[in-house]
Amino acid sequence: xxxxxxxxxxxETVAEEQTAExxxxxxxEVYATPMLLAxxxxxxxxxxKTALDPGISSVGAHVELxxxxxxxxxxxVEATAVLEEVQDxxxxxxxxxxxxxxxxxxxxxxxxxVAREPFLARARSRVV
Numbered sequence: 001x002x003x004x005x006x007x008x009x010x011x012e013t014v015a016e017e018q019t020a021e022x023x024x025x026x027x028x029e030v031y032a033t034p035m036l037l038a039x040x041x042x043x044x045x046x047x048x049k050t051a052l053d054p055g056i057s058s059v060g061a062h063v064e065l066x067x068x069x070x071x072x073x074x075x076x077v078e079a080t081a082v083l084e085e086v087q088d089x090x091x092x093x094x095x096x097x098x099x100x101x102x103x104x105x106x107x108x109x110x111x112x113x114v115a116r117e118p119f120l121a122r123a124r125s126r127v128v
Contacts, residue, residue, distance in 0.1 A: 001051060002086045008046035010039060011078035014071055030070035031077060036097055036105055037065060043081035044093045044109055055116050058091060062110040071099045081109065089113040 018035040020026030025034050041060055048058060071077055077099045085092040089112050097105040 002048055002083065002091065003051075004083055004085060006047050006051070007080060007082040008043050009078055009080040010043045010046055011076055012039060013076050014073050016073050019073060028070070030072055031075075031104070033065070033067050036067060036077070036079075037063060039077065039079040040065070040081060040095045040097065040105075040107075040109060043079040043095065044083075044091075044111055047081050047083055047093070048091060048111075052113070056113055057116045057119070058111040058113055059119070060109065061090075061112045063107060064109075065105060065107040067105045069099075069101065069104045071101075071104055075099045077104060084108075 014031045016022060018032055019029045020032040021029050023032045023034055025032045045058060052058070077097060079095060079097045081093045081095045083091060084094050091111045091113065093109045093111070095107055095109055096103060
């Protein structure tokens with residue numbers, strides 16, 4: 001059962017390949033915002049994974065993200081996602097990302113529960 005307050009933390013060390021310059025989201029050698037968001041999504045997925053029925057998954061639908069500080073390659077970053085609200089198929093999370101210098105980002109993330117196979121079939125049908 002999905003319970004508000006459920007949380008998970010995931011971490012990684014920032015690699016050169018994850019910088020804004022390398023992923024094309026900027027021209028500086030710091031942790032790219034898209035990579036930070038991927039870390040946040042991994043934390044949200046981890047927070048609810050064991051509570052989902054077989055055949056059910058969650059997909060990202062919306063994010064509000066304040067990227068507050070730069071993180072250089074080689075630094076460890078960790079994202080914590082907390083399930084704040086469950087409303088029908090909608091899961092609302094708050095999150096915070098930290099590095100050794102403190103808070104790097106914070107915000108809110110919305111995920112939606114989907115039946116895996118019909119969702120994938122719908123995706124495939126969109127390709128002409």
